[in-house]
Amino acid sequence: MTIRLTVNGETREFAAAPMTPLVDVLRDGLHLTGAKPVCREGFCGACMVLVDAVPTVACLTPVALVEGRDIETVEGLTSGESPTPVQAALEEHDAVQCGMCFPGMVVALTHLTTSGTCEPNRAAVKEALVGNVCRCTGYERIVDAALAVMEAGHE
Amino acid sequence: MRPETPPEILLPATLGEALASLGERAAAPLAGGTWVMRAPLRREPFAPAYVGLSRIPELSLVEVTDDAIAIGAAVTHADLANALAGFPEFAGLRLAAGSSANPAVRSAATVGGNLCTADFAAADLVPALLCLDATVELAGPAGSRLIPLADFLAQRTGLLPGHILTKVVVARTGQRTAHARLPLRKAGDYPVAIVSVAMRVDAMERIGAARIAVGSVEATARRWTGLEDALLGEPLDGARTTGIAGSLLASFNGRDGVEAPGWYRVRVLPALAGRAVASLVAA
Numbered sequence: 001m002t003i004r005l006t007v008n009g010e011t012r013e014f015a016a017a018p019m020t021p022l023v024d025v026l027r028d029g030l031h032l033t034g035a036k037p038v039c040r041e042g043f044c045g046a047c048m049v050l051v052d053a054v055p056t057v058a059c060l061t062p063v064a065l066v067e068g069r070d071i072e073t074v075e076g077l078t079s080g081e082s083p084t085p086v087q088a089a090l091e092e093h094d095a096v097q098c099g100m101c102f103p104g105m106v107v108a109l110t111h112l113t114t115s116g117t118c119e120p121n122r123a124a125v126k127e128a129l130v131g132n133v134c135r136c137t138g139y140e141r142i143v144d145a146a147l148a149v150m151e152a153g154h155e
Numbered sequence: 156m157r158p159e160t161p162p163e164i165l166l167p168a169t170l171g172e173a174l175a176s177l178g179e180r181a182a183a184p185l186a187g188g189t190w191v192m193r194a195p196l197r198r199e200p201f202a203p204a205y206v207g208l209s210r211i212p213e214l215s216l217v218e219v220t221d222d223a224i225a226i227g228a229a230v231t232h233a234d235l236a237n238a239l240a241g242f243p244e245f246a247g248l249r250l251a252a253g254s255s256a257n258p259a260v261r262s263a264a265t266v267g268g269n270l271c272t273a274d275f276a277a278a279d280l281v282p283a284l285l286c287l288d289a290t291v292e293l294a295g296p297a298g299s300r301l302i303p304l305a306d307f308l309a310q311r312t313g314l315l316p317g318h319i320l321t322k323v324v325v326a327r328t329g330q331r332t333a334h335a336r337l338p339l340r341k342a343g344d345y346p347v348a349i350v351s352v353a354m355r356v357d358a359m360e361r362i363g364a365a366r367i368a369v370g371s372v373e374a375t376a377r378r379w380t381g382l383e384d385a386l387l388g389e390p391l392d393g394a395r396t397t398g399i400a401g402s403l404l405a406s407f408n409g410r411d412g413v414e415a416p417g418w419y420r421v422r423v424l425p426a427l428a429g430r431a432v433a434s435l436v437a438a
Contacts, residue, residue: 001163017161019201021192041196042189042260043343057259060192062185064164065207108259130343131257 003063007032008076018064022056023047025063026073034074034103045132048104049073055111057131074103077110085152086110089145097136105142108132113149120150166207170214170294170321173206177317178296180204184319186229187263189256190272206319208267214321226323228267232280233258235266247332247351247431248325251283254336257343267320270304273312273375276410277345281308282370283334285378286351287325294321308375330355330364335431336371337423339414347415348372350379350427354391354435362386367428372409372420381406382428393433400425 004013007030016025021040026032026049038046040059047058050072078084083091086109090096112118112128125146126139134142164185167173176182185191185205194201208214214229217238224245226235236253239245255261255278269280270291281304289304295318304323307314330353336346349370355363365383370376381403389395404424409417 018164019162019192019205041193042256042263045257045259048259054262055259056263057189060187060189060260060263062164062188062192062205064166065185065188065209067166127342128258131259133343 001064003067005063005066005068006070008072016063019062021059022049022051022061022063022066022071023058026058026071032073032075036100036103038100039133043131043133044101045104045108046101048107048132050107050111053111053115055108055131072107074106077106084110085149086113086145089149090142093141093145093148095138095141095145097134097138101132101134101136105129105132105134109142109146109149113146113153118150120147122147125150162201163204164207165204166210168210170211170319173208173211173319174294174296174317176204176206177319182206184208184267184271186265186268187231189260189264190268190275208265208319214267221327223327224325226266226325228265228270228320228322230266232256232261232264232266232269234262235280236261244327244329245287245325245332246434247334247353248280248283248287250334251279251336251349251351254334254342255279255346266323270307270323271311271315271320276374276376276412277347277349277371278376279334279336279346279349279370281376282349282351282368283332284323284325285368285370285376286353286366287332288353288366290324292321292324294319305378308377328355331435333431333434335427335434337427345414346371347412348420348423348427349376350424350431352428352431352435354386354432356391356435360391360436362389362391367431369407369424372407372417372424374410379403379424379428386432391432391436393429393436396432397425397429400428 023037036046038044042057042060049058118128182204183202208229214227216227218225232252239249269278291307332353334351336349338344351368353366357363367379407421409420411417
């Protein structure tokens with residue numbers, strides 16, 4: 001079937017089998033390889049993208065169900081020249097290790113630091129990141145970076 | 156090898172069209188997709204076609220009246236948790252909806268999917284709704300009917316073909332409710348066992364009526380009637396409840412799984428029952 005999506009602000013139209021996971025369409029069809037298909041079970045969060053601004057596991061999302069919706073991937077969060085506040089804070093806190101979880105982590109952190117749905121404390125940030133698994137186990141510095149962004153936003 | 160024909164997804168705008176499509180195509184309903192999309196990992200085939208429920212407006216509503224709350228089948232766990240925020244009597248159901256899986260899965264996985272997926276033993280909403288004595292509405296070619304959740308669970312694989320679960324109705328009776336779950340990590344895993352409770356408490360803070368449901372221990376959630384009876388007239392006391400529950404485990408036959416053996420699921424039930432009752436004290 002023909003699918004129409006808005007991806008990072010651009011309208012894209014392409015043919016795909018309706019049950020194709022959104023992550024495969026993004027990577028194989030649109031060559032947006034930031035989102036990673038790692039567990040394909042909705043546990044790890046490496047494939048996370050925003051669908052109408054809601055963090056979504058792209059591995060479990062059949063592309064037909066997001067027809068006409070607004071998709072934002074990690075590639076769309078920045079124009080390329082300057083990092084977003086989340087990206088800058090992650091760099092400043094030396095939080096990036098192997099990088100596998102990071103595209104999903106950046107998407108989740110962008111939502112949690114801008115949506116007003118997360119209290120600026122460690123417990124709330126950890127709860128919001130339950131679905132983003134970092135196997136380098138670098139969580140504490142990731143949480144530090146998230147809190148720094150949230151505190152800066154409150155100044 | 157024959158290449159597999161990828162299944163089609165129909166997206167009807169009305170319940171009538173959805174039911175007609177189910178009948179014509181041997182299709183299955185598709186809500187959030189979080190279970191169906193993992194069919195390949197379970198080495199299960201997809202259905203020949205799916206009928207998506209996301210464009211049928213009434214399936215995504217939570218309606219609250221003075222007497223009852225009606226939850227549309229396509230309401231997500233996240234939306235349910237938000238909708239219940241102002242209703243302390245549904246603290247148990249709210250915790251079930253708001254702490255299962257992880258945030259992104261909660262914003263996709265639905266109430267109807269949780270109730271209709273017979274192979275998913277660790278569903279949080281099933282015991283939470285069972286202790287609330289919920290009723291489900293099942294729509295089919297011959298119209299809609301209401302079925303008590305316990306009966307639905309016992310017969311669902313036979314009842315569901317050609318039908319769509321449209322909503323869940325829970326009476327508002329002012330009980331105190333709680334939901335105690337045990338994932339092996341602090342969060343994000345399937346719970347190895349779940350105890351959901353709904354209790355009426357008298358002026359002396361003694362248990363006047365109790366409904367207790369156990370999830371994830373056996374293949375299908377069910378009531379723990381032995382403990383319900385044993386707690387009548389008892390004080391709301393977590394430690395005491397744990398003690399009483401410890402001698403009432405003989406009826407459980409825990410399921411073995413990769414995350415926990417069956418005996419372990421049964422052994423943690425008294426502690427979970429105690430935690431659930433203890434959280435009612437503060438309520």
